Amino acid sequence: MNFQTVVFYVLSAILIFASLRVITAKNPVHAALFLVLAFFTSAGHWLLMQAEFLAITLVLVYVGAVMVLFLFVVMMLDVNFEQLREGFWRNLPLAGTVALIMVGEMALILMSPEAQLSHYQAAAPLAADASNVKELGRQLYTTYLLPFELASVVLLVGMVAAIALTMRKRKDNKTVNPGLQVKVRRDDRVRLVKMDAEKKPAQPETADAAEQQA
């Protein structure tokens, strides 16, 4: 077992622990911080695979931008996550058992000699001056042009969807439209009611008089 393998297993252990804590942590802020840890460790995995650019991007974009925003949201909104997760602990034993069985089965298949994983050699190490960024750029704009452009459309859909779902007129908005105000006609505001002019009001005096007579 060489040094890299040891680092790989240590990072993986941290990654699995952090991921589990993301969904089990009671405090949402802790959960978000564990997610940061998970991202950070996966960046470590990428470094081990000599993908420096991806590792740095992951830290910059996810840890630096996305998760910080997420933390802001979690801290600003007063959401009771414990209430949202009602039923989580009740269903955990069953879900956990199923997950464990699946992991066990997958491990059995992948670790069996039939899978011949040892036949897959590690990639040859890159030269010291090999540029990750250059190669990625070249691939993205040539071979992977279609998926790259499509990914931009997916981002556009995300933007359109976010606007469609969040933007709408406030219910308590009391602004008026001057155009409509100018165009108003008398008929819109004044209603003429026709009433009978000779209708007599009730006469309490006569009623009183009748009582006195009785």
Add this chain to the structure above:
Amino acid sequence: MNWADLNMIPAAPELFMLSAILLILLVDMCLSDEQRGITYGLSLLTLVGTAAVQLYTYTPYPVYTFSNMFVADPMGDIVKLAMYGTTFLVLVYTRQYVVERDIFKGEYFTLSLFALSGMNFMVSATHFVSLYIGLELLSLSLYALIAMQRDSIPATEAAMKYFVLGALASGLLLYGMSMVYGATGSLFLQDVAKAITGGSANHVLLVFGLVFIVAGLAFKLGAVPFHMWVPDVYQGSSTALAMMIGAAPKLAAFVFVLRILVQGLGPLVADWQGMLVIIAVLSMAIGNITAIAQTNVKRLLAYSTVSHMGFLLLGLIAGTPEGYSAALFYTVIYVLMSLVGFGILLALSRAGFECETLEDLKGLNQRNSWYAFLMLLAMFSMAGIPPLVGFYAKLAVIKAVVDIGLIWLAVVAVVMSLIGAFYYLRVVKYMYFDDKQDNSPIVVRGDMKLVLSVNAIALLVLGALPERLLVLCVEAMKQSLNAL
């Protein structure tokens, strides 16, 4: 690849559609709420224009472009044309409904078109990455469309369920793809197929990946045991969206399955055949039997979808070009039938009233005998009663299974479709033999009335003359599969 020999003609319809969507987004920004009709008109024009470009760039053989990540072949072209037509119908049918529910916004149209372009790329992709991104483009647009009815709690719940389960299915699919990549060393479908036939790939790893891929695909199709999202999402989302989810995406999902399982993992046919047999039998059984107990028409149609997906898989199980074209035929016909079914529900709904339960259909014949007749056509066709086209669709897939000697599977399919006939006929009974309880008039726009009638009559006409469409499917499938 270099820029000079980038051939964009095969992808011209997609590029035209994307440019048109961007234009609609810009135009829509300057429109007031009263002028949304312009966005609606532009969306329909886009569909017609894209179909025209599609027909103009048609080639009778597959053409590859974008470093072989994109293919335009006859099978894809037929499905794409069917999807444009379907989306056109959906937009026409849902217009009045979305106006009444205050979701007649520009985003409703642009997101529908974005979903359509995602489906187009799913249909035309020949690389695992472009397949996956097409799928995500479709799914993301659909999640947002369902959630657009923000004040409705069931719709939000449906969007959430769809989102979480869709993400899970994508995860399964991606994990399977990564295993196939590990075993074959390529993400191109052709190269994957070559590596497997060449025997250089490890069989255990391939089958391991295949299990996850089949599970992910079954999720997307809505086949048992990965079907529970279908009834919940159909019931929760507005009828317009349920219709949209049940129509064009089924066509795209079918080609998606065909590309991955047949064109990419075709040499593993012996391995996936068994898995699909289990899924198909369970889908037909659970779909048809559970539908009997439903009182909500949308839920009933959802379970009927599940059972139809089982029938569709029969064609794939056959593993022969005839079987694949039968499945293609089945999918197109299924979409036509479900459009009529949902179209009637939309016609009967009005502001503040959803036509959802079987009770709402009571005495439809007394209220309006024409709509009752159209619904009757859809139900008889779904049940597979002879003069209607649904019968030929079922016949084609069952014949494909009989041809490879799986007689028992054909028997199961026939028995299940008999059980299914019960709940379709019950809908007819409610419409024709019960007294009406609701006297409100049925108000439908003239254009929808016309299109809906043509749509339903098509079931009858195609039932009388199914040959042309069937031959078209067979030819397209032959041209597209031979190339690999």
